[in-house]
Amino acid sequence: MTLPKTMTALILRQDGYAPGTGEMPTDLSPFVDLAEIPVPEPREGQVLVKVARAAVNPSDLMFVSGQYGQPRKAGLPAGFEGVGEVVAGNPALLGQRVSFFGMGWGTWAEYAIADARMMIPLRPDVSDADAAGLIVNPMTAMAMFDIAREDGAGAFVFTAGGSQLGKFLLGLARDTGVAAIPVVRRAEQAPALKALGAAEVLVSTSPDFVKRAKDVFAKHGPRILLDAVADQVAADLFAAMPRGARWICYGRLASTPPRLDQMGQFIFMNKRIEGFWLTNWLRATPPETVAQVVAEMQGRFASGAWRTDVSELLPLSQALERFPAALSAKDAKVQIAP
Ligand SMILES: NC(=O)c1ccc[n+]([C@@H]2O[C@H](COP(=O)([O-])OP(=O)(O)OC[C@H]3O[C@@H](n4cnc5c(N)ncnc54)[C@H](OP(=O)(O)O)[C@@H]3O)[C@@H](O)[C@H]2O)c1
Known part of the structure; x- marks a missing residue:
């Protein structure tokens, strides 16, 4: 597969933390820009994922506004989790559909970097809507x-x-x-x-x-x-x-x-x-226990015991202008589709 040299992403405007009002923003324009940036290259142990959908959770909103428990890095894409297909990195994983947590490179982008050991290979009967928010x-x-x-x-x-x-x-x-x-x-x-x-x-x-x-x-x-x-x-x-x-x-x-x-x-x-x-739970929990939890989660989504309620799927290019109205909706999630 030939990959493009550049991609569209919603990138962080600021570094580090902000004093914080405690308010969760719905207008993200002070914190992220829509930009054309180089497609990242996976390093040892990483893969490149073509993002199909990304979640928008309260933790993302607190993170982009500098109020979360880890610092921002200006210029990198925002977005903690998503679903997509492995398109570069370990050849054995190419074509695999995965849920993943962005490792530095966030998921509000056309492509993102995932840690090959941490991503979750998906059952085909788990929908993209559920898989985009499978982890957090x-x-x-x-x-x-x-x-x-x-x-x-x-x-x-x-x-x-x-x-x-x-x-x-x-x-x-x-x-x-x-x-x-x-x-x-x-x-x-x-x-x-x-x-x-x-x-x-x-x-x-x-x-x-x-x-x-x-x-x-x-x-x-x-x-x-x-x-x-x-x-x-x-x-x-x-x-x-x-x-x-x-x-x-x-x-x-x-x-x-x-x-x-x-x-x-x-x-x-x-x-x-x-x-x-x-x-902290992931750091403290044995990998075999995490694997059991992941299997049970996928089973719950596949059987319909769990469902992710999605109110709007925003194209990446329109997300910034549509966030304020979309994030004001109640009882369902906003997701991004690059
Ligand atoms: N610690 C962790 O590891 C961890 C991991 C995952 C999630 N979380 C946290 O879990 C929470 C839920 O996440 P989610 O994605 O499931 O949320 P969500 O679907 O976006 O829903 C947010 C809910 O919070 C309610 N809410 C917002 N502000 C409130 C306030 N001031 N007083 C009372 N209720 C309020 C909303 O009620 P209304 O509909 O009335 O507005 C809504 O039901 C978030 O705080 C998130 O950060 C923590």
Whole structure:
């Protein structure tokens, strides 16, 4: 296959970190440019992937705006994950369709570099829509659901209940008989989450929210709070949870952090606050366990037990101008198709 010398990509405008407002941007024009840049050359252990679709996740938006846990490098394409076909590098892998995590070279580009050991060869019955976001949210859902299951209470609570990751958690809970209790801020999301298997849905904007949470906790006894928001709602929920509760913060979608005012609970009720980051989980988890998780994830997508809801597929060349409207849509993902 003859490869072009240059390609189109959405490249980062800045280096390093930004002071950060905590706000997740929808207009990315201050942070990325549409540019024509050289097609990268894979080094030892790497492959070149022709990108079919790339995901647009909250972590991408926080990263491009300099608010994520790793520094930006100006001039390199943005985009953490995607799906495509191996077109250069290890000859044995040529033509392989893979889900992959961009290694320095992001996925919001016509071509990207992937680590040959880290990419995921795909089953043909996993769609591009699911495969574009196969790693970040599904793997995190699998890893965190294990924490909830191993806790043994038979129930857990999670915020950002209508998120794509939240919907994956609901599928896992439904299929294993664990009571999942999502928390949302829009009451209209409740019926859809119930249909996906939620045992109860808590609506944080309702006037009796904390009382209802206490009633639900008395009935189900959850000890794990998986929290993507990190706001006062999460802190209030945690305070209402029973003895031994663990608040596992894995996202900070809110721009205003919480205030803790019940410190005695850490002393007398054995409560704990922790963090979860997929990057650390991958470093700490044996490769054979990761391989089992990957196989189960693909099986779930192939069987229809999981589905990625996509609201819009943006052509790379139009993404920048269409991001503000597309990213304001609710309950589904934006993806990019180079
Ligand atoms: N730590 C890790 O390793 C890791 C890995 C994967 C994902 N994550 C995190 O997981 C979270 C979910 O990701 P996703 O891709 O599934 O998200 P998503 O599908 O884009 O959905 C985002 C959800 O967050 C809700 N939300 C946004 N801001 C909120 C706020 N201030 N208060 C309450 N709810 C808010 C939205 O609710 P509305 O519909 O009401 O706006 C929406 O349901 C993100 O925070 C992401 O960074 C972390």
